[in-house]
Amino acid sequence: xxxxxxxxxxxxxxxxxxxxxxxxxxxxxxxxxRQIWLxxxxxxxxxxxxxxxxxxVVDAVGDGVSAAWVGRRAWCSYAQSxxxxxxxxxxxxxxxxxxxxxxxxxxxxxxxxxxxxxxxxHRALFADGPVTGRTVVVAGALGSVGRAAAVLARRAGALVxxxxxxxxxxxxxxxxxxxxxxxxxxxxxxGTEADATGPxxxxxxxxxxxxxxxxxxxxxxxxxxxxxxxxxxxRGADRIVEVAFDADxxxxxxxxxxxxxxxxxxxxxxxxxxxxxxxxxxxxxVRLLGYDDFPREAVxxxxxxxxxxxxxxxxxxxxxxVHPLDAIADAHEAVEHPRTPGRVLLALPG
Numbered sequence: 001x002x003x004x005x006x007x008x009x010x011x012x013x014x015x016x017x018x019x020x021x022x023x024x025x026x027x028x029x030x031x032x033x034r035q036i037w038l039x040x041x042x043x044x045x046x047x048x049x050x051x052x053x054x055x056x057v058v059d060a061v062g063d064g065v066s067a068a069w070v071g072r073r074a075w076c077s078y079a080q081s082x083x084x085x086x087x088x089x090x091x092x093x094x095x096x097x098x099x100x101x102x103x104x105x106x107x108x109x110x111x112x113x114x115x116x117x118x119x120x121x122h123r124a125l126f127a128d129g130p131v132t133g134r135t136v137v138v139a140g141a142l143g144s145v146g147r148a149a150a151v152l153a154r155r156a157g158a159l160v161x162x163x164x165x166x167x168x169x170x171x172x173x174x175x176x177x178x179x180x181x182x183x184x185x186x187x188x189x190x191g192t193e194a195d196a197t198g199p200x201x202x203x204x205x206x207x208x209x210x211x212x213x214x215x216x217x218x219x220x221x222x223x224x225x226x227x228x229x230x231x232x233x234x235r236g237a238d239r240i241v242e243v244a245f246d247a248d249x250x251x252x253x254x255x256x257x258x259x260x261x262x263x264x265x266x267x268x269x270x271x272x273x274x275x276x277x278x279x280x281x282x283x284x285x286v287r288l289l290g291y292d293d294f295p296r297e298a299v300x301x302x303x304x305x306x307x308x309x310x311x312x313x314x315x316x317x318x319x320x321x322v323h324p325l326d327a328i329a330d331a332h333e334a335v336e337h338p339r340t341p342g343r344v345l346l347a348l349p350g
Contacts, residue, residue, distance in 0.1 A: 002328050002329050002332075004325060004326050004328065007047075007049070007089070009090075009091050010085050010091055010092065010093045011060070011062075011093070012060055012061055012062035012065070012093045013062045013063075013093070014062050014063040014064050015062060015063070015064050015065060015095055015096055016061070016062040016065065016093050016094060016095055016096065017058050017060070017061050017062070017065055017069055017074070017076075017093070017094055017095075017096055017099055018058065018059055018060040018061070018091055018092070018093050019054065019055075019056045019057065019058055019059070019074055019076055019091065019092055019093075019094065019099070020056050020057050020058075020059045020090060020091055020350075021054045021055070021056035021087055021089065021090060021091065021092060021348045022054075022055060022056045022057075022108040022112075022347070022348060023054060023055050023056070023108050023109050023111070023112035023322070023345045023346065023347055023348065024051045024053065024054045024086075024087040024088050024089075024112060024345065024346040024348060025051065025053035025054060025055075025087070025112035025113050025114075025115060025116075025343060025345055026051055026331055026332065026335050026343075026344045026345065026346065027051075027052070027053065027115075027116045027117070027144070027335070028335060028336075029052075029116060029291065030050050030051050030052065030080075030086075030332075030335070031332055031335050031336050033050065033080075034050060034332065045084040047084065048080065048084050048086065049080065049084065049085050049086040049087075049088050049089045049092070050080055050086045050088045050328075051079065051080055051086040051087040051088045051346070052077050052078055052079050052080045052081055052086060052087065052115060052116060053075075053076065053077050053079070053087060053112055053113070053114070053115030053116055054075070054076055054079060054087030054092060054111075054112050054115075055073070055074065055075040055076070055102055055108040055109075055110075055111030055112040055114075056073070056074065056108060056348075057071065057072065057073055057074065058070055058071065058072050058074050058099075059071075059091075061096075065096050069096075069099075072101055072102075073101070073102040073103075073104070073108070073111070074099050074100065074101055074102050074111075075099070075100050075102045075111035075112065075114050075115065075307075076092070076094045076098055076099045076100070076115065077094075077098050077114075077115025077116060077119055077299075078094060078095065078098040078115070078292075078299070079092045079093075079094050079098075081291075081292045082292065087112075087346075088325065088328060088346055089325075089348070090348050090349060090350060095296075097296055097299055097300045097303070098115075098296075098299055098303070099303070100114070100303040100304070100306065100307040101307065102307075102310075103307065103310065103311040105311055105313070106310045106311060109319055109322070109345060110310060110316060110317060111310070112343075112345055113144070113317040113319075113343045113345075114148075114306050114307075114310060114315070116144075116291055117144035117145045117147070117148045117317075118148045118152075118302065118306035118309075118315070119291065119294065119298075119299055119302045119303075119306070120145045120148075120265050120289060120291050121145050121146075121148035121149035121152055121241065122148070122152055122298075122301070122302035122305060122306065123263075123289055123291075123294055123298050123302065124145070124149055124239075124241045124263035124265060124287070124289055125149060125152055125153050125156070125158075125239060125241065125263070126156075126298075126301070126302075127261075127263065127287055127298065128239070128261045128263075128285060128287065130156065131153055131156050131157070131158040131238070131239060132156055132157035132158065133157060133158070133159075134158050134159070134238035134239060135158065135159045135160075135161065135228070135231065135232050135235075135236075135237045135238050135239075135257070136149075136153040136158040136159070136160050136161070136237065136238065136239045136240075136241065137161045137162075137163070137224070137228060137237040137239070137240045137241070137255060138150045138153065138160060138161070138162045138163070138178075138241045139163050139240065139241065139242050139243050139244065139248060140163065140164070140165075140243040140244070141162030141163060141164060141173055141176065141178065142162075142164055142169055142172060142173060142176075142341075143243055144317065144343065145241070145243065145265055145266075146162070146241065146243060147176065147315070147317065148306070148309075148315055149241040150162050150173075150176050150177075150178055151176060151177070151309050151314045151315045152305060152306070152309060152315075153239075153241075154176075154177050154178065154179075154314075155305075155308075155309055155312075155314060156305075158239075159179045159231065160177075160178045160179050160180075161178065161179065161180045161181075161182060161224075161227055161228055161231065161237070162176065162178040162180070162181055162182070163181075163182045163183070163184050163224055164181070164182075164183055164184070165183070165184065166183065167183050169183070170183060177314070179231070180227050180231060182223055182224050182227045183223070184223050184224050224251065224255065225251070225254055225255060228255050232257065235257045235258075236254075236255055236256050236257035236258075236260060237255050237256055237257055237260060238257050238259075238260045238261070239260065239261050239263065240252050240255060240256060240260070240261070240262045240263065241263050241265075242262055242263065242264040242265070242266075243264075243265065243266045244266065244267065244268060245262075245264035245266070245267040245272050245288075246267045246268045246269035246272030246273075247268060249262075249272055249273065249274060249275055250275050250278075253275045253278035253279050253282070253284070254278070256279070256282055256284055257282070258282045258283060259282070259283050259284070259285075260282065260284055260285070261284070261285040261286075261287055262279075262284065262285070262286050262287065263287045263289060264286070264287070264288055264289065265288075265289040265291075274286070317342065317343045318341060318342035318343065319342050319343055319345065320334065320338065320340040320341060320342030320343060320344055321334050321340065321342075321344050321345070322344075322345045322346070322347050323344070323345070323346055323347070324346070324347055324349075325346055325347070325348055325349060328346060331344050331345075331346055
């Protein structure tokens with residue numbers, strides 16, 4: 001249950017910064033914590049201010065933190081990760097390693113979008129080493145994590161194949177700069193003549209003319225497989241950033257190169273089946289990502305890369321809606337049951 005009211009302004013402890021927030025970013029994980037999904041609610045706190053991501057201006061620092069932070073624009077994450085004081089408030093207190101300086105060219109709205117998606121994407125890409133010169137498949141590349149993964153992988157020198165579920169999403173995917181865009185979804189109105197032809201041909205290259213004809217989807221993922229194998233000379237992908245591990249595990253096993261990694265940050269089924277032998281024969285790594293428990297060193301390494309991508313205008317999020325703080329219930333409803341693609345934010349008073 002949400003209650004909007006007054007709390008004492010939090011004070012930063014050693015190694016912490018206090019941020020006067022302009023915007024709070026809402027992620028699916030924030031909704032799940034509220035719902036006590038799989039025991040996700042933080043124990044031991046009688047009152048929780050939700051949300052981990054936000055952006056604003058640093059107005060105080062604790063012991064051990066440089067006073068040069070004061071007055072600087074900043075974005076943050078981990079505000080409500082095993083902590084009670086999240087970003088759905090005018091002020092939040094965050095460990096210094098979870099804060100990035102927000103460039104003047106990046107709006108506070110965009111800054112509030114960077115945290116959980118960007119850090120998750122960075123961990124998915126780099127937990128198993130550099131991706132320079134490697135092939136990365138990003139499933140659902142227009143989602144919040146997928147968008148960041150595609151951008152960060154491309155900036156790190158990887159060859160990036162992004163997938164989407166609808167042909168009308170291809171133009172936006174191409175704008176991200178992926179090397180190849182693949183439409184792998186079944187159309188909503190499948191079975192009509194229009195559904196059988198269209199601009200998203202199997203493995204369509206991001207800089208090809210997409211006005212070719214031919215089937216633009218394959219229920220078994222053959223389009224993605226063809227594209228990956230063609231680009232890699234039959235070797236497969238070195239990294240797969242996966243948003244639907246239960247649905248895609250079999251396909252990912254076929255896509256993966258020997259010694260490759262599937263980095264999965266979401267699944268539909270809580271206990272997905274695993275194609276053990278196809279993965280074992282490739283000496284594959286299956287990395288399952290739980291954001292709240294990433295090593296803090298991984299977070300520290302991620303923050304400057306995410307900030308640089310935002311500063312270069314490479315990483316930008318569409319904003320679906322901005323709600324005032326007293327409409328936080330409506331904002332959570334918009335995240336849980338989205339009608340418009342894009343991020344949902346809270347605008348903080350003052």
